[in-house]
Amino acid sequence: MAIYFYKADQPYGCFSNFSPHQIIIDGKEWPTVEHYYQAHKLLGTPDEPLMEVIRHLPTPEQAAATGRDRDRIIRPDWGTAKREVMWQAVLTKFLTHKDVQKALLETGEELLVEDSPRDYYWGRGKDGSGENQLGKMLMEVRSYLRNQFWQSQL
Numbered sequence: 001m002a003i004y005f006y007k008a009d010q011p012y013g014c015f016s017n018f019s020p021h022q023i024i025i026d027g028k029e030w031p032t033v034e035h036y037y038q039a040h041k042l043l044g045t046p047d048e049p050l051m052e053v054i055r056h057l058p059t060p061e062q063a064a065a066t067g068r069d070r071d072r073i074i075r076p077d078w079g080t081a082k083r084e085v086m087w088q089a090v091l092t093k094f095l096t097h098k099d100v101q102k103a104l105l106e107t108g109e110e111l112l113v114e115d116s117p118r119d120y121y122w123g124r125g126k127d128g129s130g131e132n133q134l135g136k137m138l139m140e141v142r143s144y145l146r147n148q149f150w151q152s153q154l
């Protein structure tokens with residue numbers, strides 16, 4: 001049975017990028033994966049100083065609203081860079097927080113689906129025709145963690 005997640009306060013909310021799990025990357029603390037992801041749209045652009053502003057915003061909703069502000073010009077390579085940015089953030093989250101790591105491993109081989117009604121890239125979209133890239137990435141993280149465990153047993 002597929003496992004659906006989306007909002008942080010709904011079932012499997014700990015899989016959401018909006019869940020309150022801090023990550024530390026290159027010595028900097030980010031309150032959520034979403035803060036890190038949205039801020040990195042501005043890396044190398046004239047608005048780069050705003051990355052620090054986003055990092056300090058109190059909620060992931062505010063971080064997302066700022067990163068999605070279309071008045072801002074985001075980095076030209078975002079279309080290809082965003083996967084790597086997301087991977088680093090999501091992997092760090094699941095390596096850092098043992099409770100969510102356990103929850104992810106306990107999903108076994110189930111299909112994970114980000115049940116976003118409006119995101120057809122990271123999510124399944126309203127009609128289910130979306131790519132579900134976040135769900136797929138979480139399944140990759142799950143395999144990575146499992147491989148890491150078996151390597152440590154050798």
Ligand SMILES: Nc1c(N[C@@H]2O[C@H](COP(=O)(O)O)[C@@H](O)[C@H]2O)[nH]c(=O)[nH]c1=O
Pocket residue numbers: 006007008016017018034037064067068114116119122134
């Ligand atoms: N969980 C969740 C969302 N989903 C997240 O939105 C991000 C995609 O942002 P963008 O590339 O700017 O469209 C990505 O992290 C995806 O997981 N969006 C929300 O508005 N609320 C939410 O609770």
